[in-house]
Amino acid sequence: MNAPRYARQALIKEIESTTGATLICYVSPSPRQIDRNDVVAMVDLLHNVTPGSPIDLLLHSPGGDIDAAEKLMTLIRKRAGSAPVRVIVPDYAKSAATLLALGADTIVMSDSSELGAIDPQIDLPDSNGHISTLSAQSYLDAFHLHAKSLKEDPSDPVARLMLEKMEPATVRKLERITKRSRAIAEDLLKQAMVKDEKRATDIANKLSDTKRWHSHGQMISHENAAGLGLDITYRAPNDPQWLLYWRLYSLQLWAADGHIKLFESSWASLPMS
Numbered sequence: 001m002n003a004p005r006y007a008r009q010a011l012i013k014e015i016e017s018t019t020g021a022t023l024i025c026y027v028s029p030s031p032r033q034i035d036r037n038d039v040v041a042m043v044d045l046l047h048n049v050t051p052g053s054p055i056d057l058l059l060h061s062p063g064g065d066i067d068a069a070e071k072l073m074t075l076i077r078k079r080a081g082s083a084p085v086r087v088i089v090p091d092y093a094k095s096a097a098t099l100l101a102l103g104a105d106t107i108v109m110s111d112s113s114e115l116g117a118i119d120p121q122i123d124l125p126d127s128n129g130h131i132s133t134l135s136a137q138s139y140l141d142a143f144h145l146h147a148k149s150l151k152e153d154p155s156d157p158v159a160r161l162m163l164e165k166m167e168p169a170t171v172r173k174l175e176r177i178t179k180r181s182r183a184i185a186e187d188l189l190k191q192a193m194v195k196d197e198k199r200a201t202d203i204a205n206k207l208s209d210t211k212r213w214h215s216h217g218q219m220i221s222h223e224n225a226a227g228l229g230l231d232i233t234y235r236a237p238n239d240p241q242w243l244l245y246w247r248l249y250s251l252q253l254w255a256a257d258g259h260i261k262l263f264e265s266s267w268a269s270l271p272m273s
Contacts, residue, residue: 004255005269011248012266018241021054021086026061026072027252028261033064034072034096041263041270042072048267052081057104058088060249063095066120070184073103077191085192086233089113090249095121095216098207099181103188106231109222110242116220117213118185118204120177124170136174137210143171182208193231203229 012023024045028034049055055076063069076085087093087104094116101107101115109115119137143166149159185204186197194200206212206228213220226232235242256262256271263270 004251008248008251008255008264009266009269011244011251012264015241015244015248016266018244019056021056021084022049023056023058023265024049024076025058025248025252025262025264027058027249027256027264028061028064028097029253029256029258030062032062032256032258032261034061034068034100035065036068036071037272038068038261038263039071039075041261041272042075044268044270045263045265046075046079048265049079051079052083054083054085055080056086056088058090058245058249059093059097059101060089060091060253061093061097061100063097063116063121066096066099066118066181066184069096069100070103070188073100073188077103088245089115090245091253092116098220099184099188102185102193102230103191105192106233107225108233108235108245109225110235110239110246111222111237112246113222114219115225117210117216117218118181118207119210119213119216120174120181121216122174122177135210135216136178137208139166140171140174140178141210142166178208194229199229 016023057076084105085103086106086108087101088108089101091112092114093101095118098115099118119135121133122136123131123133125131142162146159146162149156150163182204185207186200189200189203190197194203222232222234252262252264260271260273263272
């Protein structure tokens, strides 16, 4: 009954023998998201990693808690010390998972890989009381647009009606959330990938730009990511190393089956519901 797990861990060891880095994996198929409980599993994965040694993280996630994502990468970087950290994205690392990846020295991507915008998503009730997931930045953009219109024309009925639906407390909360997301992105980038503070700020702003990314799920390919200034290591789909990553990811995704998050290394396999 443990044969599939043993096979995956044998494959991890095979990959490690070719890269010289410890490989840890976090496979979290949608709708499972990054959250604070992931810290326990990550600490377990890092327990047997020799401090100061290079670490590879195979990452698949739709996103989640931005503060949890920051803590996960902080744990990895502290264990690696001055050694390089790579994040391998076989399929997608979106939203908070993109934030996590920004803390690496380089992100390994292929044609199937995608990152995502880092503008936070929030759940707010609509006029009928139904909960809808909205972009925090898009909400703020709409607020400022209507506020400007009302300032220019105090009799503007549309602007007045729309602003009446937007609570000042909600606006302030969303401003804090979006500012926090960009701050995390900048801090993680400056740890390794981008030393220059101005460049880090520019990349964080571009990844948060709702005018550039028309939907939160829009694909940021390896070409797009490199164009933004991120350090991207491209692997062709038929590259022997990439084929090993893809085989491992496929086996782990099948094991997760959409019901669990799977944390795995050559010595540990931790499914979390």
